[in-house]
Amino acid sequence: MKKIALHWQILIGMFAGVVVGLLLSKSDIGSQIVIDYIKPFGKIFINLLKLIAIPLIIASLIKGISDLKDLSKLSSMGLKTIGLYLSTTVIAIVIGLTVVNIINPGSKISAENRESLMEDFSDNAATKIEAALNTSERGPLDALVNVVPSNIFEAASGNGNMLQVIFFVIFFAIGLILIPSEKAAPVKAFFDGLNDIILKMIDLIMLGAPYGVFALLAALVVESPGSDVFISLLWYALCVLIGLGLMIFVVYPTAVKLFTGKSYKFFFKGISPAQLLAFSTSSSAATLPVTMERTEEHLGVDKEVTSFVLPIGATINMDGTSLYQAVAAVFIAGALLPEPLTWGNQLTIVMTAGLASIGSAAVPGAGMVMLVIVLGAIGVPEAGLALIFAVDRPLDMCRTAVNVTGDAAVAMIVAKFEGKLNDPIPKEWDDHLEKVK
Numbered sequence: 001m002k003k004i005a006l007h008w009q010i011l012i013g014m015f016a017g018v019v020v021g022l023l024l025s026k027s028d029i030g031s032q033i034v035i036d037y038i039k040p041f042g043k044i045f046i047n048l049l050k051l052i053a054i055p056l057i058i059a060s061l062i063k064g065i066s067d068l069k070d071l072s073k074l075s076s077m078g079l080k081t082i083g084l085y086l087s088t089t090v091i092a093i094v095i096g097l098t099v100v101n102i103i104n105p106g107s108k109i110s111a112e113n114r115e116s117l118m119e120d121f122s123d124n125a126a127t128k129i130e131a132a133l134n135t136s137e138r139g140p141l142d143a144l145v146n147v148v149p150s151n152i153f154e155a156a157s158g159n160g161n162m163l164q165v166i167f168f169v170i171f172f173a174i175g176l177i178l179i180p181s182e183k184a185a186p187v188k189a190f191f192d193g194l195n196d197i198i199l200k201m202i203d204l205i206m207l208g209a210p211y212g213v214f215a216l217l218a219a220l221v222v223e224s225p226g227s228d229v230f231i232s233l234l235w236y237a238l239c240v241l242i243g244l245g246l247m248i249f250v251v252y253p254t255a256v257k258l259f260t261g262k263s264y265k266f267f268f269k270g271i272s273p274a275q276l277l278a279f280s281t282s283s284s285a286a287t288l289p290v291t292m293e294r295t296e297e298h299l300g301v302d303k304e305v306t307s308f309v310l311p312i313g314a315t316i317n318m319d320g321t322s323l324y325q326a327v328a329a330v331f332i333a334g335a336l337l338p339e340p341l342t343w344g345n346q347l348t349i350v351m352t353a354g355l356a357s358i359g360s361a362a363v364p365g366a367g368m369v370m371l372v373i374v375l376g377a378i379g380v381p382e383a384g385l386a387l388i389f390a391v392d393r394p395l396d397m398c399r400t401a402v403n404v405t406g407d408a409a410v411a412m413i414v415a416k417f418e419g420k421l422n423d424p425i426p427k428e429w430d431d432h433l434e435k436v437k
Helices: 006-024 028-051 053-068 071-103 111-120 122-136 159-178 181-206 209-223 227-232 234-260 264-281 284-297 303-316 319-336 343-357 366-377 382-417 427-436
Strands: none
Touching: 006 028, 006 209, 006 264, 028 053, 028 181, 028 209, 028 264, 028 284, 053 159, 053 181, 053 284, 053 303, 071 234, 071 303, 071 319, 071 343, 071 382, 159 181, 159 303, 181 284, 209 264, 234 264, 234 319, 234 382, 264 284, 264 382, 284 303, 284 382, 303 382, 319 343, 319 366, 319 382, 343 366
16 A cells, blocks of 8 residues: 655644544633543644754754855855855845735724734734844844854754854865864864764654644634634734735745746755645744755755754755745734835845844744844834734644745755756665665
8 A cells, every 4th residue: 555645644644633623612621621631642742843953953063064065165065055045035025015915904993803813912012022122232243242152052952043054064064174184083073973863753753744734723722712802803913914925935935946947846845845744834944854864865956055054054045934024014013104215215124134034043933033123123112013923823734834834945056056966866765776786
């Protein structure tokens, strides 16, 4: 009997989670069963993925950079990677602003719903505002200072400090390239072996992916707010979804087709399990191990490229988050301010949202904190954040899927530029080749 493909298993798990969540949410006892006995398995699944995120970045980046043996290749790949990531971020923000200005959802929310949302979610908004104020009080170069860790072990103790970990790992790998090869060999062999072990751990964790997403979706359905709130925010959510849909189904596959010649079907067949996992977990960091495996083994990107481009992408490439921040800022301004935003304000959104997304923690909800900074930059009351909390969770799932798709697309394009994009070998051929050897 032919085994069901992973993306179909994940889709079945998601569908079953929604159905079970809907059925059990009809009673208080059923809802409590989901929260007490099903939701914990979703948390365990996410924790397992986060568990190997930092070790994977360390092992794969050191392996990838040390394999280059030439620092000029590193600088060439780095410039292409950052340039492409910044370009897609600007495109995402412009698409978001275009859609939200055409639909203008802020004018469609009623005063009654506005007051209800502000009251229900004011506590959550206050927490995010406080976190953002701590960020905004820093000096102009503090973002640069924060890239360099004072203690690598402290930086590696949390997934929110990935940029610091990446800095140290790149610095370490450069040192590894510059020392004599005979001295570097045992260190490189250790990290090569560690990388293989981490990849095998990913395979084992993914065996539980359908069950993990089942638990996550069931809990999401049970804990979602009432339908009347969703209806009042439908126009806002629609703007975000249209923008994200254009990125994921038009911008990325078109760029892949233009620069690599790979088809729409090839791209989505290869990356779909990572997209579904990103949707379920709302975390680029948690999805990173799967994104790397799919991009390398199913999209044909050389390990030298994936180990460099994708960890950086999980940290600075937040296209979906930037698009959502642009739409949310205009929506909240339209709901709270008597006059529409000027084009100068919207240019500020482009710049602020783009910069805010760089280094934003690749974990659920981080974009909400960055949104407070965007709102402050255009003079919109930060308390308006409460207006969008009700639908933030499902939209966070969608924008994380966009972030991960963008990472994979850029990895393919960089690989093509570097001559490192190959036709993936099916796993059955891998097994055949091993037998031949």
